[in-house]
Amino acid sequence: MTDIRTQATACRDAAQxxxxxxxxxxxxxxxxxxxALQRDADDILxxxxxxxxxxxxxxxxxxxLDRLKLDPQRLGNIADALREVADLPDxxxxxxxxxxxxxxxxxxxxxxxxxxxxxxxxxRPNVTADAAxxxxxxxxxxxxxxxxxxxxxxxxxxxxxxxxxxxxxxxDAALTLLEDLRRETMIEMLQLTDLVDLAIPRGGExxxxxxxxxxxxxxxxxxxxxxxxxxxxxxDPDAALRLLLDGKVSRPGVCNALETLLVHADIADxxxxxxxxxxxxxxVEIRGDxxxxxxxxxxxxxxxxxxxxxxxxxLILAVRVVGDLDDAIAHIRRFGSxxxxxxxxxxxxxxxxxxxxxxxxxxxxNTSSRFSDGGELGLGAEIGISTTRLHAYGPMGAESLTVExxxxxxxxxxxxxx
Numbered sequence: 001m002t003d004i005r006t007q008a009t010a011c012r013d014a015a016q017x018x019x020x021x022x023x024x025x026x027x028x029x030x031x032x033x034x035x036a037l038q039r040d041a042d043d044i045l046x047x048x049x050x051x052x053x054x055x056x057x058x059x060x061x062x063x064x065l066d067r068l069k070l071d072p073q074r075l076g077n078i079a080d081a082l083r084e085v086a087d088l089p090d091x092x093x094x095x096x097x098x099x100x101x102x103x104x105x106x107x108x109x110x111x112x113x114x115x116x117x118x119x120x121x122x123x124r125p126n127v128t129a130d131a132a133x134x135x136x137x138x139x140x141x142x143x144x145x146x147x148x149x150x151x152x153x154x155x156x157x158x159x160x161x162x163x164x165x166x167x168x169x170x171x172d173a174a175l176t177l178l179e180d181l182r183r184e185t186m187i188e189m190l191q192l193t194d195l196v197d198l199a200i201p202r203g204g205e206x207x208x209x210x211x212x213x214x215x216x217x218x219x220x221x222x223x224x225x226x227x228x229x230x231x232x233x234x235x236d237p238d239a240a241l242r243l244l245l246d247g248k249v250s251r252p253g254v255c256n257a258l259e260t261l262l263v264h265a266d267i268a269d270x271x272x273x274x275x276x277x278x279x280x281x282x283x284v285e286i287r288g289d290x291x292x293x294x295x296x297x298x299x300x301x302x303x304x305x306x307x308x309x310x311x312x313x314x315l316i317l318a319v320r321v322v323g324d325l326d327d328a329i330a331h332i333r334r335f336g337s338x339x340x341x342x343x344x345x346x347x348x349x350x351x352x353x354x355x356x357x358x359x360x361x362x363x364x365x366n367t368s369s370r371f372s373d374g375g376e377l378g379l380g381a382e383i384g385i386s387t388t389r390l391h392a393y394g395p396m397g398a399e400s401l402t403v404e405x406x407x408x409x410x411x412x413x414x415x416x417x418x
Contacts, residue, residue: 004188007176008143008195012116014174015141019113021170023090029168030086030133034079036160037129041075044160047152048125055123055149063253063313068123068150078129078157085133085380091399092139105410111402113139115197118189119383120145120211122203125153130381131200132161132175138401141174143189143196147203148181155179183210190215200396202384205311220396221388224311225255225339227369230328230354232345233266239366240344241275247342247369249282253313255385256340256372260308260318262328263292268321272296279317288319295321308335325350329357336360338387340372361387361394 018026037044048070055068097109117140119131128144135142146154158177165172178185190199193216200220201211212219229247231240247258263271268291276296279286286296287303296319307318308331322328332341340362343354351365362372362385372395374382379397386392392400 004178004180004185005192005195007173007178008116008189008192010171010173011141011143011176012195014171015113015116015139017171018136018141018174019092019139021139023092025168026090026137026139027086029136029164029170030082032168033129033133033161033164034082034086036164037075037079037082037157040156040160041072044075044153044156045070045072047156050152051125051150058149060123060149061253061314064123064149066251066253068125068153070125070153074126078126081126081130081375081381082133084375085137085398088137088380088398090137091402094402096404103413105408105413108407108409109404110407111399112405114401114403116141116143116195117383117401118143118145118196118199118217120186120199120201120203120207122147122207123149124202125150125157127202127383128154128157128177129161131383132158134381134383134396134398135401136174137398140197140401141176143176143178145178145181145186145189151181186211187214190217193217198401200384218390219388220384220386220390220392222255222339222385223387224337225257225385226259226309226311226335226337227256227340227342227372228260228262228328228332228336229258229342229344229369230262230322230325230332231264231267231271232325232343232347232350233264234347234350235264235267235271235344236346237267237271237274240271241278243342243344243366243368244275245278245282248279248284248317249315250370252315254370255311255313256369257313258317258342258369259310259312260320260331260335262320262322262331264325264328265291265321265323268292268295272319272321276300283315285316286319287316289321291321292319305335311337325353329354332358332360339385340364340369342367342369361385 094111121127162172196217201208272295286300287307288300293300341360342364374395382395
């Protein structure tokens with residue numbers, strides 16, 4: 001087993017080769033990787049079946065099983081995401097600003113790769129491909145440290161991607177999948193400030209806090225997704241109900257799923273009984289305040305402050321009736337996690353005030369929280385969602401894996417010499 005410093009050094013050296021690739025070569029590489037995934041589909045799905053069986057025997061949650069599961073359609077979607085990333089503009093070399101100073105020097109701000117990105121994640125085998133594609137598109141190397149529950153899936157996906165690198169004549173260390181999953185090894189990696197430029201943990205709050213507490217390298221954090229839907233008094237009730245059901249029921253185990261419903265008091269009597277019936281029919285447990293319980297049926301249980309702060313990742317929804325928009329904003333400021341917030345309204349002024357009053361990474365007006373995803377927002381795929389206000393905020397695509405540097409062009413100008 002190779003030690004982590006040796007692996008990180010090899011990844012850094014390989015990243016330099018990736019950084020120098022022209023756009024056409026990087027895009028061809030990503031399309032080759034997509035083809036490799038589909039060629040190896042049987043092996044990847046067989047490996048995923050091993051992981052699923054082991055997870056079921058361990059009694060893991062339904063939400064984790066959903067994140068872990070691959071099938072032909074999901075694997076096809078992963079391959080398509082790589083092709084979408086290939087089709088996106090190349091952020092590397094982009095001149096974001098240029099000005100000529102009075103002394104004639106030209107000052108440019110140019111996007112360049114970060115270097116080596118450490119991706120630490122749990123039961124999400126799609127991240128193996130998504131992270132690799134985005135890092136390589138941005139000219140970076142990537143160290144992938146997946147969870148033990150997805151080890152067979154991750155290994156099979158990484159094998160296909162690394163083969164594509166070799167076939168393109170590139171060093172496959174640019175994509176390094178760690179086989180040593182001990183926490184001690186992960187901690188050592190997070191200390192490698194001379195080799196690793198950024199760590200991105202993606203998973204449960206416990207994992208992210210562990211990484212943040214032990215890292216000496218910069219960390220992009222997103223502790224949890226407590227996403228709210230506020231149904232304003234002016235909302236179209238049918239549209240609001242669709243947003244609610246899509247946000248809560250379609251995939252309850254993902255970070256952009258709704259966890260809390262806030263309803264304006266003036267529309268509560270009309271909206272909540274129907275919403276309650278629709279949610280209960282779909283197996284959702286409702287935890288509400290006193291008025292919500294009265295309107296949504298006897299099976300609704302009393303909500304606590306812990307419920308309003310919770311990321312359930314399950315078919316559970318907290319509900320509260322609020323007096324007005326200001327009350328909704330105050331609730332979100334208290335219990336939100338800066339992830340994604342949604343308003344259903346036909347009042348443009350209220351929509352704008354909602355957008356301007358909240359500091360969430362994604363704020364949505366009359367559309368589902370489930371669109372808070374890099375692929376849905378035009379990034380091709382996402383390496384994570386940042387709720388940390390560093391160089392990236394919100395869903396992170398290839399551009400978020402670059403930084404700006406200054407390039408200064410002159411004709412012999414000096415500062416002090418005549």
